[in-house]
Amino acid sequence: QVQLVESGGGLVQPGGSLRLSCTASEFALGNYAIGWFRQAPGKERDRISCINNKDDATLYSDSVKGRFTISRDNAENTAYLQMNALKPEDTGVYYCVAVFFSYSYYSGYYCRTDASMTSWGQGTQVTVSS
Numbered sequence: 001q002v003q004l005v006e007s008g009g010g011l012v013q014p015g016g017s018l019r020l021s022c023t024a025s026e027f028a029l030g031n032y033a034i035g036w037f038r039q040a041p042g043k044e045r046d047r048i049s050c051i052n053n054k055d056d057a058t059l060y061s062d063s064v065k066g067r068f069t070i071s072r073d074n075a076e077n078t079a080y081l082q083m084n085a086l087k088p089e090d091t092g093v094y095y096c097v098a099v100f101f102s103y104s105y106y107s108g109y110y111c112r113t114d115a116s117m118t119s120w121g122q123g124t125q126v127t128v129s130s
Contacts, residue, residue, distance in 0.1 A: 003119050063089075
C-alpha cells in the first residue's frame with residue numbers, strides 16, 4: 001500500500017482559499033494516480049477529485065467543480081488541492097490516497113480506491129466558518 005501525508009488544512013472564512021498538499025516520502029508519486037477525499041462530520045467519506053499519472057486527466061465531484069483544482073508536481077513528489085470560494089459545507093477531514101484511474105467507453109474517466117494501493121492516513125482538517 002502507498003502511504004501519503006496530507007497537510008495545509010486550517011480554519012478559513014467562507015469565500016476564502018486553502019491549498020492542501022499531499023506528499024510521498026518512500027516512493028515516486030508519479031507512479032500513481034492520486035485522489036482527494038473528504039469526510040464531513042457525521043458523514044461518510046466522499047471522493048472529491050482525482051488526477052491521473054499518465055496524462056494528468058482530472059475528475060471532480062459536482063460539489064467542488066469550478067472551485068477546486070487538483071494538480072501534481074512529480075519532481076517535488078507532491079500533489080495539491082487548491083480550494084477556492086470555500087463554503088461551510090466544505091468542512092471536514094481531507095485525505096489523499098493512491099487510486100485506480102481509468103477510462104471506460106461508456107462512462108468516460110473514472111477513479112476509485114483500490115485495496116492494493118489505497119492507504120488512509122491521518123488526513124488534514126479543514127474548517128470553513130465565520
